[in-house]
Amino acid sequence: MTAPSISLKDQLLRRRPVTGAPVAHGASDHLKRSIGTFQLTMFGVGATVGTGIFIVLQQAVPKAGPAVLISFVIAGIAAGLSAICYAEMASAVPVSGSTYSYAYTTMGEVVAMGVAACLLLEYGVSMSATAVGWSGYLNKLLDNLFGVTLPHSLSAAPFGETPGIVNLPAMLLIVMCALLLIRGASESAKVNTIMVLLKLGVLALFVAVAATAFTTDHFAGFWEKGFAGITAGAATIFFTFIGLDAVSTAGDEVKNPQKTMPRAIIAALIAVTTIYVLVAFAGLGTQEAEAFGSEEQSEAGLSVILENVLGGSTWASTILALGAVISIFSVTLVVMYGQTRILFAMGRDGLLPSMFAKVNPKSMTPVNNTIIVAVITGLLAGFVPIDYLWDLVSIGTLVAFITVAIGVIILRRREPDLPRGFRVPGYPVTPILSIAACLWILYGLPPNTWIWFGIWVAAVLAFYFLWSRRHSALIDGGDGIIPTAAAGEGDVMLTHPPKDPQ
Amino acid sequence: MSVAVGYLAGKGGRSPLYLAMEAAKTLKTSLTVVTVVPRPWMTPSIARIDAEYAQYADQLAADSAKEAQECLDSIGSGVKVDFLKVAHRSASSGLLEAVGDLKPDALVLGSAADGKLGQVVIGSTADRLLHSSPIPLAVSPRGYRGSKSGGLSRLTCAYPGTPDCVHVVERVGALAKRFDVPMRVVTFAVRGRTMYPPQIGLRVEDSILEATAGQARDSLAELKKQSVVGEDVTLQVATGNGWDEAIDNADWLDGELLALGTKQTGGIARVFLGSRGSKILRHSPVPVLVLPG
Numbered sequence: 001m002t003a004p005s006i007s008l009k010d011q012l013l014r015r016r017p018v019t020g021a022p023v024a025h026g027a028s029d030h031l032k033r034s035i036g037t038f039q040l041t042m043f044g045v046g047a048t049v050g051t052g053i054f055i056v057l058q059q060a061v062p063k064a065g066p067a068v069l070i071s072f073v074i075a076g077i078a079a080g081l082s083a084i085c086y087a088e089m090a091s092a093v094p095v096s097g098s099t100y101s102y103a104y105t106t107m108g109e110v111v112a113m114g115v116a117a118c119l120l121l122e123y124g125v126s127m128s129a130t131a132v133g134w135s136g137y138l139n140k141l142l143d144n145l146f147g148v149t150l151p152h153s154l155s156a157a158p159f160g161e162t163p164g165i166v167n168l169p170a171m172l173l174i175v176m177c178a179l180l181l182i183r184g185a186s187e188s189a190k191v192n193t194i195m196v197l198l199k200l201g202v203l204a205l206f207v208a209v210a211a212t213a214f215t216t217d218h219f220a221g222f223w224e225k226g227f228a229g230i231t232a233g234a235a236t237i238f239f240t241f242i243g244l245d246a247v248s249t250a251g252d253e254v255k256n257p258q259k260t261m262p263r264a265i266i267a268a269l270i271a272v273t274t275i276y277v278l279v280a281f282a283g284l285g286t287q288e289a290e291a292f293g294s295e296e297q298s299e300a301g302l303s304v305i306l307e308n309v310l311g312g313s314t315w316a317s318t319i320l321a322l323g324a325v326i327s328i329f330s331v332t333l334v335v336m337y338g339q340t341r342i343l344f345a346m347g348r349d350g351l352l353p354s355m356f357a358k359v360n361p362k363s364m365t366p367v368n369n370t371i372i373v374a375v376i377t378g379l380l381a382g383f384v385p386i387d388y389l390w391d392l393v394s395i396g397t398l399v400a401f402i403t404v405a406i407g408v409i410i411l412r413r414r415e416p417d418l419p420r421g422f423r424v425p426g427y428p429v430t431p432i433l434s435i436a437a438c439l440w441i442l443y444g445l446p447p448n449t450w451i452w453f454g455i456w457v458a459a460v461l462a463f464y465f466l467w468s469r470r471h472s473a474l475i476d477g478g479d480g481i482i483p484t485a486a487a488g489e490g491d492v493m494l495t496h497p498p499k500d501p502q
Numbered sequence: 503m504s505v506a507v508g509y510l511a512g513k514g515g516r517s518p519l520y521l522a523m524e525a526a527k528t529l530k531t532s533l534t535v536v537t538v539v540p541r542p543w544m545t546p547s548i549a550r551i552d553a554e555y556a557q558y559a560d561q562l563a564a565d566s567a568k569e570a571q572e573c574l575d576s577i578g579s580g581v582k583v584d585f586l587k588v589a590h591r592s593a594s595s596g597l598l599e600a601v602g603d604l605k606p607d608a609l610v611l612g613s614a615a616d617g618k619l620g621q622v623v624i625g626s627t628a629d630r631l632l633h634s635s636p637i638p639l640a641v642s643p644r645g646y647r648g649s650k651s652g653g654l655s656r657l658t659c660a661y662p663g664t665p666d667c668v669h670v671v672e673r674v675g676a677l678a679k680r681f682d683v684p685m686r687v688v689t690f691a692v693r694g695r696t697m698y699p700p701q702i703g704l705r706v707e708d709s710i711l712e713a714t715a716g717q718a719r720d721s722l723a724e725l726k727k728q729s730v731v732g733e734d735v736t737l738q739v740a741t742g743n744g745w746d747e748a749i750d751n752a753d754w755l756d757g758e759l760l761a762l763g764t765k766q767t768g769g770i771a772r773v774f775l776g777s778r779g780s781k782i783l784r785h786s787p788v789p790v791l792v793l794p795g
Contacts, residue, residue, distance in 0.1 A: 043698065043700060184695070186694065188698060191698070243699070249702060249704065250703075334697060334701060337701075338702045341706045344710065357713055361663040361664050361689075361718065361721070364710070492719045493739070495740050495741065
């Protein structure tokens, strides 16, 4: 590859064209506008509930005290505002929808690379962290059902407060998901709906059982941790709202998006926030805020609370643990899928080596990516304790969300006439509010998280300046056509299915 | 040197006879109709029940031969037809035994009767042979009645695009030369299913499909560049949302034959159909020839 002849500034700011970008053809036109409000809401709830809530109380309550309820509402509002901005971006930019693609088409290559760093961090770390949470619930389930547990040394990371050797179940979960993805397994819309109902069911069970031991005394000292505590709590909690943007990505498949989209986002947001607040409220009613941080509840926290409430009877705790094991498994699969596909898009755009854009001809899936993701997240899950991980997920997501909101503003100014399936209501207040809310929550994150985040983003950008800049698919001036055809291919016919009439 | 066809009266229909007749004509060789009947009990019994059973088996074989003869006479002439009765406990083992004795060029089987007309449906006998036959195996779609042109019009080779399958293309190429028919090499690219909930969009699998198809084009173009196939060979990538759609999309001619290679298992050359092979087989609208690995 020869050195580019354009200036560095042009390189950093070159964008994939909004229209004319290499949208996949053939099957892509196959989907009709068929998704309604209910299905769309299910996407949002399905992608959101299932990771965090089973684990987060143990992290957040010690920070914010009973006022964690306020933290949930703040985080929910910030996530909702971001989701609305996300929806406009998704409907304006006709590329498959990750923040990375949106940033690339609106803000240029270097920003896209930064956003990719955030996303990879968000997906990779949240996958590892959910796997660690899964390990706790699996152990609880095995204990309740068969009276056996894995020895602590094989189910805890080596650097935590109570160090083990390796978290084997967490690594096992990641390997299983990777094998499924390599084989091309996927979760259908129907399975997603079933999963949503399952999660809601077990959480409702938790609320119902915990309500039997409700005491208002436990809410004494509600404001004790103060404003700083609430912000810190919101920052930790924020990751439990990741996935709300799943609603937005369905953009061009949605019936009447201008109406359906905000309805679904608000419905999903209200549903998710209500569930979270109910779970937190019921949980707080059963015990002192300090008890959430106890050693006993560090694994499978919600199950342990149910056992305490029922005085040692384990039926409810077993059901909850089973629900958690199943739903965390499905969430991990979906998140890992997203991660491999983002790497694929980056490889195709030339920002990562071409091996990331390679599809295995046998399984027709990006096997390289899946293996790389599985190895890295597997090691994280096996050897890093969970509490160090969650804040990193939040910071990655928040920065990505801010980028989307800025992107909406930029796109409105630069290309006001671009057709958009969905427009943010209350522009320009909404995107600005979204940015402000995200910044506020970012402010609550501990300095350590900032340092790790800074190191990671710096490393990715260093890679960009040393390598990607010279290998970008837009290198020859950027007509947006990614060259895939090699010499002699004129001979090969390519047949696509006939397109459905729209 | 001959073509063997497995046929039993009242089982699976006459479609394999049509395919076998075409094959024998194309190969300019003779045809042997093999009927596997139940093996009677060898120990004589006082009530001669087993003799009755043996009589039934003979009758079955005779009926099958008669039906086959009538059918083959109606199709065409000029081909020498033999009949062979094999008494064996299982149809597949009996056919394998006959294959061992006759050493034919290929064995022709029909589809099972419980599928749709025009589709290749693998029954239990064919299934077993698809994992053990030492010679090429041809399976006719259900209700196949020969091509209108009366012979082979094109040979299509399914090629997954991996280097370990180039030898299959070479072998099919040699066959096409021998039969003097045009050849086509097809790679099927199937879209992955959409993952729900869609965290990064519902269309992300389209770009994967695009990459799969792009790579398939590269590997097909490579076949010509490396002179594995001649300049006159048609190369094609057929994409679809599923195997059915991709295979349907490849556009089939009347009288076309689809050839598949199979995995090499151990040191013995025999047919062993893999998972992708069986998907292609199941959705093929034309007769399929499965080659030993």
